[in-house]
Amino acid sequence: MSFGIEAASYYVPSLYLEIKDLAEERGIEPAKLEKGLGLHKMGLPDVHEDAATFAAEALLRLIQDYTINPKEISRIYLGTESALDAAKPTASYAMQMVEKVLEESLGERVFRNCDVVDMTFACVGGVDALHNALDFVRVNPDKKAVVVASDYAKYELASSGEYTQGGGAVALLISAKPDLLEIENNWGVATESVFDFFKPRRQYNKEDLNGAPEMYPDKIEVFTDEPVFDGQYSNQCYQDRIREAYQHYKEITGKEKPYKDWKYLVFHLPYAFHGKRVFTEIYSLENGISYQTPNEQKAVAKSENYMQLINSAIEKTQRASSEIGNMYTASIFMALLSGLQTSFNENEDLSGKEIGFFGYGSGSKSKVFAGKISPNWKTVVEKWNLFKNLNNRRAVDFETYEKLHKKRLSQSVNPDYKGFGLVSIETKNPVLIGARYYHRQN
Numbered sequence: 001m002s003f004g005i006e007a008a009s010y011y012v013p014s015l016y017l018e019i020k021d022l023a024e025e026r027g028i029e030p031a032k033l034e035k036g037l038g039l040h041k042m043g044l045p046d047v048h049e050d051a052a053t054f055a056a057e058a059l060l061r062l063i064q065d066y067t068i069n070p071k072e073i074s075r076i077y078l079g080t081e082s083a084l085d086a087a088k089p090t091a092s093y094a095m096q097m098v099e100k101v102l103e104e105s106l107g108e109r110v111f112r113n114c115d116v117v118d119m120t121f122a123c124v125g126g127v128d129a130l131h132n133a134l135d136f137v138r139v140n141p142d143k144k145a146v147v148v149a150s151d152y153a154k155y156e157l158a159s160s161g162e163y164t165q166g167g168g169a170v171a172l173l174i175s176a177k178p179d180l181l182e183i184e185n186n187w188g189v190a191t192e193s194v195f196d197f198f199k200p201r202r203q204y205n206k207e208d209l210n211g212a213p214e215m216y217p218d219k220i221e222v223f224t225d226e227p228v229f230d231g232q233y234s235n236q237c238y239q240d241r242i243r244e245a246y247q248h249y250k251e252i253t254g255k256e257k258p259y260k261d262w263k264y265l266v267f268h269l270p271y272a273f274h275g276k277r278v279f280t281e282i283y284s285l286e287n288g289i290s291y292q293t294p295n296e297q298k299a300v301a302k303s304e305n306y307m308q309l310i311n312s313a314i315e316k317t318q319r320a321s322s323e324i325g326n327m328y329t330a331s332i333f334m335a336l337l338s339g340l341q342t343s344f345n346e347n348e349d350l351s352g353k354e355i356g357f358f359g360y361g362s363g364s365k366s367k368v369f370a371g372k373i374s375p376n377w378k379t380v381v382e383k384w385n386l387f388k389n390l391n392n393r394r395a396v397d398f399e400t401y402e403k404l405h406k407k408r409l410s411q412s413v414n415p416d417y418k419g420f421g422l423v424s425i426e427t428k429n430p431v432l433i434g435a436r437y438y439h440r441q442n
């Protein structure tokens with residue numbers, strides 16, 4: 001029996017900022033961001049959007065595009081590091097929004113008996129959700145589970161993370177009928193507790209907080225959506241963890257150079273070119289290439305053989321990331337969608353081809369695993385129109401971007417938006433303070 005991804009959907013917010021506009025305002029050479037890191041556009045949530053609306057959009061599309069009976073979904077595991085509450089899972093908000101839409105046709109509370117939970121380990125939380133969902137269907141082959149990865153990657157203005165911002169969600173149906181990708185049960189894992197990127201509770205004066213200061217006492221301890229991070233150290237941790245997880249994968253599978261069998265190498269992409277920049281280490285180890293300095297490592301990236309590997313196995317998986325930016329937990333899945341959509345558009349036959357995955361989450365953990373493309377993969381991909389949809393978004397100017405970032409806008413940039421949106425956050429009723437209310441605009 002085989003297990004894996006039966007169907008997949010995504011949601012990307014409809015606003016974006018051109019990276020060259022950001023570069024100009026911040027005094028950064030655009031070529032560094034475009035040619036050095038592979039960034040072109042940065043996806044941005046509108047005023048009414050957050051990780052819960054992203055997740056709800058992706059979940060609803062999954063159900064509608066593939067005519068799934070929601071009552072057959074036994075579990076919804078949501079990977080996120082943009083949780084809206086420290087107790088009530090973001091998955092419960094997303095589930096409720098979708099239930100409301102389905103109410104008319106299917107009756108109240110279609111997810112009444114569904115087991116819904118969030119999973120958090122920075123960017124690898126979505127892969128953890130996938131891993132657990134697969135374990136669940138392997139034990140219960142007649143059941144289905146949904147994985148949603150949803151995040152808003154936000155950094156402090158003018159920080160080195162600012163140009164990598166992005167957001168959105170990917171939803172996957174996991175079952176014993178893997179029409180898209182069959183996933184094997186071998187998981188290379190590497191974990192080390194480090195402080196490369198994290199979101200601690202921090203104390204603020206209420207006037208320094210974004211949003212609605214009237215909601216808060218004078219001093220408040222909150223989790224903010226902007227991380228504490230050390231960019232170059234986080235790159236090093238990412239490189240170390242994927243090397244260790246890949247080594248572990250080799251040990252448990254007995255495969256000698258597994259990457260050579262993989263049609264696509266799908267990485268967690270904090271920015272488009274990250275995978276190809278860090279994989280030089282594993283590539284060198286596998287091919288007996290030694291280097292002493294960072295510059296010598298960079299030279300490996302320019303070698304003819306490595307360039308060939310990038311062109312055939314990595315470049316197509318980067319394309320969506322260049323248009324969106326970091327999606328944290330959803331980035332690795334969007335990289336998969338990007339590669340498959342490109343192959344679909346180019347009429348390639350991927351049936352039976354193997355794909356290798358390199359997940360990473362700061363703090364830190366990596367998971368390396370692999371899957372095989374199913375003969376039916378095109379029937380899943382034909383619903384996506386990924387690049388067409390990315391071309392239909394609305395550009396905002398730099399001033400609007402900064403206002404959105406500082407939460408200084410009270411009206412949506414796109415007042416005619418269609419879809420899920422936050423309507424209000426309770427500020428008065430003491431037993432409901434902070435409760436979030438959503439609706440769907442048709």
Ligand SMILES: CC(C)(COP(=O)([O-])OP(=O)([O-])OC[C@H]1O[C@@H](n2cnc3c(N)ncnc32)[C@H](O)[C@@H]1OP(=O)([O-])[O-])[C@@H](O)C(=O)NCCC(=O)NCCSC(=O)C[C@@](C)(O)CC(=O)[O-]
Binds near residue numbers: 033036164229360
């Ligand atoms: C990612 C960094 C560190 C990048 O940091 P940086 O300082 O912006 O860039 P850099 O110096 O590392 O690289 C710039 C590249 O542009 C090139 N360049 C320079 N100028 C030009 C030019 N004119 N024309 C063409 N190319 C140019 C330059 O040569 C170099 O390319 P290379 O040669 O090394 O391949 C920064 O953006 C950052 O701090 N980001 C936030 C943290 C982050 O994304 N870390 C990534 C690893 S950790 C991770 O992935 C987890 C995460 C972040 O997603 C969170 C989670 O798990 O939840």
